[in-house]
Amino acid sequence: WGRLPDEPPRLQKAEVLAEEHERAVIRRSIALTFATEPVVQITIETMTPDSGGPFPLFLTQTTHRVWAVMAVSRGYMACVYPACDEDDQSARFVEVYPECDWTTIPRRAWLAGRALDYLLTLDEVDGERVAITGHSRNGKQSLIAVAIDERITSVVSSSSGAAGASPYRFTSEREFLESVETTTLMCPDWFHPRLRFFTGREDRLPMDTHGYLALIAPRACLLSTALNDGCESTFAVERAYLAAQQVYAWLGRADALRIRWRPGGHETRAEDIQNYFDWFD
Secondary structure (H helix, E strand, O other): OOOOOOOOOOEEEEEEEEEEEEOOEEEEEEEEEEOOOOOEEEEEEEEEEOOOOOEEEEEEEHHHHHHHHHHHHOOOEEEEEOEEOOEEOHHHHOOOOOOOOOOHHHHHHHHHHHHHHHHOOOOOEEEEEEEEEEEOHHHHHHHHHHHHOOOOOEEEEEOOOEOOOEOHHHOOOOOOOOOHHHHHHHOOOOOOHHHHHHOOOHHHOOOOOHHHHHHHOOOEEEEEEEOOOOOOOHHHHHHHHHHHHHHHHHOOOHHHEEEEEEOOOOOOOHHHHHHHHHHHO
């Protein structure tokens, strides 16, 4: 991961840029300004049912905005935060923390917490029920977000692959080219450059990614993996599950960590996302 900031920045101001009310849902675009040097501003989107509450909170990235729409239809308040390839506002914090050698995926995971800093001040939010998910590389950051922020209570890892639900010890070029070697060559900004030291020596890693799951325990964690997913070895996911299950069992929450085997490849279907919400429910 590299080094992350020791303390989160103070939220200086939250400003509603736009608000729409349609079909029993209130949608807001909100600018969050942080008391940093230089000052950093990010923009999030919230979708809230117009009656009832407080609501369980669902977090996801801009790439998966349609999942947020599904969430609000299921009775959640949803937040779309800007931390994906198409919309990565986490990079604005790099200049603020020159002492940090953090990299793209962990930095995006950290940004989920900055959205949460604001969201947990709202009366509409049930702070005891906070869920997050993302798919593929966004699945990686979702696991990291929960590992570093105990305020998030539930996560679905959707085909997060190597450096996600798949430990590097059980991953190779045969799995969507996501070995240490190819990941650090093709996507060198995802994780710290020193990861390359373990090319061909994955067994020498002091900690592999099943450690994410141990850090998440005993909170709810679902590993969703497809039976024919070229990005993720079902064997590797099972090995991570078995390793982390020891921690969950020790904490008395063995059922809070589960695997969902789904048909097909790396893609997801609407049925899959609805099943993710069944898990959160």
